Amino acid sequence: MTKIQQGFLWGASSAPLQVEGNDVSSDWWAREENIQGMVPSGDAVDSYHRYPEDMHLLAEAGLNAYRFGIEWARIEPRRGQVSRAQLAHYRRMIDTARGLGLEPVVTLHHFTSPQWFAGQGGWLADDAVDHFERYVRAVIPMLEGVEWVVTINEPNMMTMMIEMARSAESGELPEWQSPTVEGAVQPLLPIPDPEVGRRFVEAHHAVRDLIREATGAKVGWTVANQALTARPGNEAKLREIRYALEDLYLEAAVGDDFIGVQAYSSQEVDENGLVPHAPHPDNTLVGTAYRPDALGMAVRHTWEVTGGVPILITENGIATGDDNRRIAYTSAALDGLFASMADGVDVRGYLHWTALDNYEWGHWEPTFGLIGVDRETFERTPKPSLAWLGEIARRDGLPA
Secondary structure, three states, rough: OOOOOOOOOEEEOOHHHHHHOOOOOHHHHHHHOOOOOOOOOOOOOOOHHHHHHHHHHHHHOOOOEEHHHHHHHOOOOOOOOHHHHHHHHHHHHHHHHHOOOOOEEEEEEOOOEEHHHOOOOOHHHOHHHHHHHHHHHHHHHOOOOOOOEEEOOOHHHHHHHHHHHHHOOOOOOOOOOOOOOOOOHHHHOOOOOOHHHHHHHHHHHHHHHHHHHHHOEEEEEEEEOEEEEEOOHHHHHHHHHHHHHHHHHHHOOOOOOEEEEOOOEEEEOOOEEEEOOOOOOOOOOOOOOOOOOHHHHHHHHHHHHHHOOOOEEOOOOOOOOOOOHHHHHHHHHHHHHHHHOOOOHHHEEEEEOOOOOOHHHHHOOOOOOOEEEEEOOEEEEEEEHHHHHHHHHHHHOOOO
């Protein structure tokens, strides 16, 4: 039986644009207005106003942590203009979580940026890291007492999104393709440029020690872990692909206090690169294979590449409308996680993706949440999976 260390985090995660609503100063909001075919986020699920209810439901179920993000576009809607009101809003979120017994895991950048930042070249601009550092310095005083800080969510996915935009501009891809919901072209995208990835590494390293020294928090970033495998004879291609998609970012976590592992499915690599997920009745609502074993695979690979950086599972879940399937998937994923821990991997917590059924980057149909949301009334309905995960948390992972 795996022994769960004291202070293990059991919780759920969210992202600002996906739950808050009306993020009108963000680059994603501008995309929604300007790109044909994109489904808008609109009010999302109004967590900007309803976060106390969301947190209460998580705490009431028995969870002890909530990962949420701070939206840069709200903090700095215009270059150099910092909103004190928005800083106070996110501080209230931190205090509310703490008051309910939830450890706040705070993400400083989750895919979206201010429109002015994107208009000046975004992450590829020469002064991009300086802008990000200025934003982080503005946020640091508000993070007092926060013990877990994520600098950047899935920089490898953001590098992929930049590659997608470049391919759209050249006409190689359609103007719009969701970064998370698979379309016909997504599995065949060209591998992102590692030089772009190194810009994110630079940004992460630029703020890591600033945050640590000012707050005493544990600081890391999260990586979209692919749990890639090679078809026979393609091991060299696997190493090439995995470095550009994942290992570059895992290696950059050496020296961090933790690394966020985010795993959902597995994918094969052949001589041409990533192999598209074959159509199958068991595939998830985002088009990926049903692979709960991906979490254990990702944890072991991350532990090996980072040389033993402590791991926090910051996202793991399944897009499905069948909550019994969600429970089955998560149970199997936890089995793989516990097995890795029994083998000596230092895992500090498990945060399920996601707390709420939310806006899935251009779509509403894929549902990942432990809590259902009526998008007309915003009424929250906890699913059986929330109570199930809460009971696991109460028992520290032990069976009843």
